Amino acid sequence: MKIAGRFVSEPGFSSLQTAATDGRSLGATVYIYAAVLAPIFVAILITGQLGEFVRLGGIESRWTLWHEAPEWFWTSAILLGRLLSVLLGVVCLYLLYRLGVKLRDRWTGRAAAVGLAVTFGFVESARLINEDIPMLVLLLLTILLCLRYVESGEELTFFAACFTAGLAVAFKLTGGSAVVTIGVAYLLRARRTETARAALARPKLLLGGLAVGVVTITVGFPSVLFGGPGELLTRITHTSGQKTTLPGGVAAGIEFWLLRGYLSAFGLPLVVGVLTGVALTVRQSLSDAEGFDDRLLLVATPVVVTLAVFAQWRYVRVHHLLPTLPPLLLLSALGASHLNRDSRGVRVALVVLLVTSATFSAVGTVQMATDPRDEGTDWLRTNTEPGDTVEVYENSIADVSAVHGRPLQHYSYRENNATYNSSLVLDERAYTAWMVGMPERQPEYIQLTGGELQYVTPGHPDREQYPRRAAYVQALLRGEYNYTVVAQFGKRGSDRSLTERILWAGVQPEPESRESTVIILARNDTVEESHQT
Template identity: 25%
Template sequence: MSFDTMTKSPQPARKPIPAAIAARRSIPAAMAAHAPIAAILLLALLLRLDGLGFGLPALNDPDEPLFMMTAIDMLARHSLNPQWFGHPGTVTLYGLALVMLLVAVLGIARGRFADASAFAGAVYADPGIVFLPARLFIVASGLACVWLTYRIGRRLWGRRAGLAAALVLAVNPVHITWSQVIRTDMQASAFMLACVLCAIAIHRQGRLRDIVLAGLFAGLAVATKWPAAAILLCPLCAGLSAGLRARRPGGLARALLVVPVAVAALLAVSPYLLIDHATVLRDLTAEARPMHPGATGHGFLGNIAWYGEGPLAASFGVLGLVAAVGGAILAAWGDRAWRIAVCPGFALFLLVVSTQHLIWERWLVPVLPFLALGLGWSLDRAVGAIASWRGRLAGQLALLALLALVLTPMLATVGQRAEERRHDTRQLASVWLRGHVPPGSSILVEHAAIDLLRGPWTVLFPLGSAGCIDARAILQRRVSAPEVEKSRGGQPVVDLGHVAPALIDTCRADYAVLSHYERYRAERATYPGEYARYADLIAGGRVVRTFAPVAGQVGGPPVEIVRLRKAR
């Protein structure tokens, strides 16, 4: 026995810490670990709630009412058949129907509505009753995108890269804009990201469970928006790579299993794609139009340039976009999981949307998380290099400086877009009309100006083959989505330019509020018939007020209020 052993008093054995106490001690550590992403999600939520009720009770987005009316029709018919498959939008429509059902049940339980019929009547009189909760549903999908982007970045490159990517997406102005609009893009993007997360797991472990989950999420994504099918390339490439590395019998066949699983998930969620295939073909034909006023494409290279100079530059700023694209490319050079399990699907998706005849900002929504991850990689590598060179404190200071450099222009654009939503040309026109149009007058409007229905006027709305109809009367009898689609006749826009020529006289009113006229005036060589309808209606009239959009201050399209000549 050594001298030290003899002289040291024996130490009492430590008692094991009870599990309950250990769990309580771990709670603060867990909270601290999750605090950064929780703060980012809170910031994302606050930015997406700002101005969420834009326009209401008027409906500024032309497609929001069609989605909501389709969901209302499903509830009224007690049917799961949407009878519309243009996007196809099935998952979103089911979600919207569920939101409406919950609002109705709560409203009836609290005595706000006497029954389902009273609820439907109240909704047609004030769409905000269901539109605001429905927009919250889309906001939740946007938050899911931020969370999944964090998970992907953390899984690939670590916590710092994941947090940076999530923060970039949280403050992305284009992502915020389309998180507030009732459409399919945000929900499809969330399913695509969930599929990518599974693809990364397939690449690393090659488990059957992850293959099945990837197929499930891919099927849900396609049932929400057709072009999301491109994301299947991620688990396919990941599975084939894992099978080749493992060299196990049947590995390649198992990787291909993701395709039938996705198809099965698609048809399980939307069986009416088969049952009502004639409607599917009709709607797909209508969606595949070659031209759209103000949104006709410029060919593949022209579309790429438009997306880069427009939505993407607005999303990230020029410096941020360069860092995002550069990061995505450089990460693919050195990270096999990113190159095989992530890049193929997003690259194919971008290729698909860039080869379309039309160009829309919202089509880039699924690409934004991918570029946010590229930017997160760039920030993480830059900070890591500085920290290894000058120390940890220098790295932390560099991270703050780089974030400020990248996020400042993005936040400036966020503020400008929020201001534009609060001051829209269409709502400014309504304010002017309420102060200047005598009671008993008739007003023709091209947008869903439900805010004017409370005034002492007759409000007319153009509806294709139905001519210009009394908006108050058609809402009171609760017009259905199929009726609107039938009158629309597959035309891209519901406006004066697409009213049946023989019915143009039904549109003659005392005043006309024209929110689409400028598009046709700018492209009258392409749309001579549509422009002629405007020219015929306003001939001899007088423009009494114009509201033009101002960047960072006033949003919406150019609006002209015309005092029309009296009909002969």
């Protein structure tokens, strides 16, 4: 909306450049959003409301934009966005099926696709409107194209793989494993020719593929297209720096986060099934009388590359592991295909694995449909007046309960540069001072979410890093500021040990996109007035 609004109000390259480079580097997800919003803007144009929406394009604050745009606009955008994301998820399933057929047979393809369909980490991502699923589509398509290139040696197929890999990177940097997969495919193809040394030295193919990839990444990143390569460098250094320095909420090594992530994505039964299947694939490949099938390296490369990168990080989430889920399921299905499928025991084991995984995924899906933020929004709509002040401490309106048309009181900052170099990021003392200065503002209501409760969670890094915030939240919850908890949705954070957290992750899905807790406190005199009325 920002790009479209500024361009319509002031047509020209400079307006596009300003909109694309003012703030966080924009990736190819912008084009997904454009596809989602296109039919809505057509309807706006037909109904003669274009002028109103051009004005909205100039609003920099997401908080203001949420309230200024009509509610039907957001509802339509979310419905269309989720529909597109689900369709792309179906494409992922089909591509995984085709990979299984290409490597072995239809049973393998179906087993891998069904396994992905009941994988909660994939189901949750397919529900969201972001870069994860588009990147996964392009990664799987790149692997499929690499398989075809290794078998045929066609230059056009190689260039097509370079295009899809570049687009995968433009959607999300973790799609970079697709680029390495192309390199592996190039080496495997050279190995299959009689003149391997000559096949390696193909400057036309290499330079052509490099050019295709660079152009695709440049066009895929609007910020790079209009702002130059420095925008991409900023995005890369910021992302890598953040993940290698910031803790993820629990003082634990990366092995904890990886194990917890896979258990949360697959569920315990499917993790066991995947490990067993991959082990069978490795054993069969090493003992195959016909020799090792080097095509398996194309499937394994995204897993190896992604995990090698994550080994340098402080923490990972389930969505970070998404590029590795389909390849692992495919390798597992390849191993299972060697089993005696006519055996009753094998059939029973596969059915049990499917049912338990589907149940795990279904429970997680139900949890996503009952977000505490939605419950908090309903409570605020029913129990507060339009003129009441509701104070929040999150920095994005997407993270709080918000009634459309009723602005919230929040810390004011220049949002366009908040991701990288604003005072909010580089020096958080001003934000802390504003937060603990609440008694001067005396809002009628205060809303706390899981982010604020981290300050009072034993063992959480934020508790030690922000002692003033921790003391403030503790005192607020104890009633020392003349406020009372009037509503609570979701569950407060637990003090489970690392082992308990890992075990729990495999049996109880916890959607990352779901807010854990929303607590609403009311000023005591506000509570008394509501009781009198």
